[in-house]
Amino acid sequence: xxxxxxxxxxxxxxxxxxxxxxxxxxxxxxxxxxxxxxxxxxxxxxxxxxxxxxxxxxxxxxxxxxxxxxxxxxxxxxxxxxxxxxxxxxxxxxxxxxxxxxxxxxxxxxxxxxxxxxxxxxxxxxxxxxxxxxxxxxxxxxxxxxxxxxxxxxxxxxxxxxxxxxxxxxxxxxxxxxxxxxxxxxxxxxxxxxxxxxxxxxxxxxxxxxxxxxxxxxxxxxxxxxxxxxxxxxxxxxxxxxxxxxxxxxxxxxxxxxxxxxxxxxxxxxxxxxxxxxxxxxxxxxxxxxxxxxxxxxxxxxxxxxxxxxxxxxxxxxxxxxxxxxxxxxxxxxxxxxxxxxxxxxxxxxxxxxxxxxxxxxxxxxxxxxxxxxxxxxxxxxxxxxxxxxxxxxxxxxxxxxxxxxxxxxxxxxxxxxxxxxxxxxxxxxxxxxxxxxxxxxxxxxxxxxxxxxxxxxxxxxxxxxxxxxxxxxxxxxxxxxxxxxxxxxxxxxxxxxxxxxxxxxxxxxxxxxxxxxxxxxxxxxxxxxxxxxxxxxxxxxxxxxxxxxxxxxxxxxxxxxxxxxxxxxxxxxx
Ligand code: FES
Numbered sequence: 001x002x003x004x005x006x007x008x009x010x011x012x013x014x015x016x017x018x019x020x021x022x023x024x025x026x027x028x029x030x031x032x033x034x035x036x037x038x039x040x041x042x043x044x045x046x047x048x049x050x051x052x053x054x055x056x057x058x059x060x061x062x063x064x065x066x067x068x069x070x071x072x073x074x075x076x077x078x079x080x081x082x083x084x085x086x087x088x089x090x091x092x093x094x095x096x097x098x099x100x101x102x103x104x105x106x107x108x109x110x111x112x113x114x115x116x117x118x119x120x121x122x123x124x125x126x127x128x129x130x131x132x133x134x135x136x137x138x139x140x141x142x143x144x145x146x147x148x149x150x151x152x153x154x155x156x157x158x159x160x161x162x163x164x165x166x167x168x169x170x171x172x173x174x175x176x177x178x179x180x181x182x183x184x185x186x187x188x189x190x191x192x193x194x195x196x197x198x199x200x201x202x203x204x205x206x207x208x209x210x211x212x213x214x215x216x217x218x219x220x221x222x223x224x225x226x227x228x229x230x231x232x233x234x235x236x237x238x239x240x241x242x243x244x245x246x247x248x249x250x251x252x253x254x255x256x257x258x259x260x261x262x263x264x265x266x267x268x269x270x271x272x273x274x275x276x277x278x279x280x281x282x283x284x285x286x287x288x289x290x291x292x293x294x295x296x297x298x299x300x301x302x303x304x305x306x307x308x309x310x311x312x313x314x315x316x317x318x319x320x321x322x323x324x325x326x327x328x329x330x331x332x333x334x335x336x337x338x339x340x341x342x343x344x345x346x347x348x349x350x351x352x353x354x355x356x357x358x359x360x361x362x363x364x365x366x367x368x369x370x371x372x373x374x375x376x377x378x379x380x381x382x383x384x385x386x387x388x389x390x391x392x393x394x395x396x397x398x399x400x401x402x403x404x405x406x407x408x409x410x411x412x413x414x415x416x417x418x419x420x421x422x423x424x425x426x427x428x429x430x431x432x433x434x435x436x437x438x439x440x441x442x443x444x445x446x447x448x449x450x451x452x453x454x455x456x457x458x459x460x461x462x463x464x465x466x467x468x469x470x471x472x473x474x475x476x477x478x479x480x481x482x483x484x485x486x487x488x489x490x491x492x493x494x495x496x497x498x499x500x501x502x503x504x505x506x507x508x509x510x511x512x513x514x515x516x517x518x519x520x521x522x523x524x525x526x527x528x529x530x531x532x533x534x535x536x537x538x539x540x541x542x543x544x545x546x547x548x549x550x551x552x553x554x555x556x557x558x559x560x561x562x563x564x565x566x567x568x569x570x571x572x573x574x575x
Contacts (some may be wrong), residue, residue, distance in 0.1 A: 019174040261326055298329040
């Protein structure tokens with residue numbers, strides 16, 4: 001970064017100097033004296049050329065260590081522009097600096113304006129400005145990528161953008177105005193033209209040949225270095241393929257095989273799986289973080305840079321930075337932030353009083369054909385039936401270990417896993433579905449005389465990372481879960497109507513719970529907010545879910561006992 005800042009300062013001062021041409025070319029030359037004083041003294045020289053050497057060596061190194069060339073357009077543009085700069089700028093550097101240092105050719109603004117902008121503005125002028133324009137754009141993108149993870153960047157970004165556009169515009173206008181003045185002076189004073197042409201050994205063909213050869217050799221060296229880097233990448237890829245790889249498994253079931261040594265973020269990029277990575281994989285933003293669902297015990301330890309970021313977040317040990325995590329065995333990961341996360345979202349998530357982020361299972365349950373329930377019925381009766389329904393569902397949820405979080409009309413949203421791990425959260429949600437089926441059956445049996453037909457319910461379950469936070473106004477605030485997972489669970493509940501079943505549950509919930517749902521029909525559905533289809537299971541009846549994780553339902557639903565406690569009397573722990 002430091003080398004980039006030195007180079008950016010150089011271009012910045014160059015443009016500032018060009019802008020003085022809006023006053024006069026003499027003003028440009030005055031600025032040029034200052035410019036030379038800064039960059040041609042020993043310290044400035046070492047800083048400038050040292051930064052150049054370091055920056056472009058690092059660029060080649062980055063090109064080598066990058067395991068794929070799939071990247072965001074802005075990073076791709078920065079890389080492409082960065083590779084163009086040395087090839088384009090070498091002529092200017094040789095013509096100005098090398099010729100001054102070794103051949104005593106001291107060109108000041110009047111010479112440059114004359115040679116480039118008076119004699120050959122269409123080709124040399126445009127090329128010259130393109131070189132600095134490219135360098136400026138490359139630098140601005142680099143600064144943007146660096147600053148965008150800073151808290152207050154969004155506030156100052158519009159001002160910086162305006163400045164980034166204004167300065168080169170002023171510089172271009174300055175150069176054109178300065179060139180006009182030089183041309184006018186030549187027209188009025190032929191001696192001025194003569195003086196322009198007498199510049200040290202500027203006309204010496206040997207010197208010109210030497211300088212041209214330097215440029216050509218630089219181009220050859222630069223192109224060779226680039227080719228060598230690409231060859232080295234190819235050799236490495238072959239070697240890695242020989243040594244086998246690991247699988248990274250995503251929540252939607254996609255699995256990506258990568259060579260050992262690549263990060264989880266590399267895997268996402270390779271497979272074209274959208275993955276938030278605001279800082280571009282430099283362990284600065286934490287937006288790439290994932291929860292490791294399977295393979296936790298074989299993860300490599302956190303490097304200090306990763307540990308520092310995760311400690312700042314207060315993340316538990318299952319949360320890792322995808323850009324730093326290089327799995328040595330198969331892992332199943334859950335990206336925690338949406339791919340399109342911006343820094344504003346990120347800072348919201350990091351506010352401790354805004355809530356905490358954790359993996360939970362969300363269950364939605366709703367009464368089917370509820371409008372028929374309220375038709376031709378006294379309001380008191382409706383309230384009575386709904387409260388019996390809420391009691392049946394609520395007690396099933398709490399018995400399973402969850403929390404009935406919101407009662408919305410004739411539906412309930414429940415959260416599982418507020419204090420447990422992902423596996424238990426999902427198992428609890430599945431058990432709640434079984435118990436809801438049973439309890440609603442019991443309720444139907446008890447209210448057989450009140451109901452024209454038994455109540456039916458639809459249940460949707462999904463799991464993943466949500467924000468648990470307190471929302472609302474003063475004493476009306478409630479703690480709840482927000483995030484994509486909640487919307488998906490609600491959507492799965494809606495799907496029960498379409499599939500005419502009682503329960504739709506995402507495959508991820510079964511996998512995370514360690515409960516086999518393979519006996520139930522599988523479907524793939526497109527859910528808003530998810531790019532890839534979501535794999536779900538269609539379950540006719542919640543009680544049909546089995547497994548040794550669950551308690552035994554002692555009697556068949558709808559043929560209940562006369563228990564006094566709606567929960568404990570009906571449940572027997574299986575041993
Ligand atoms: S991409 Fe920013 S920390 Fe991983």
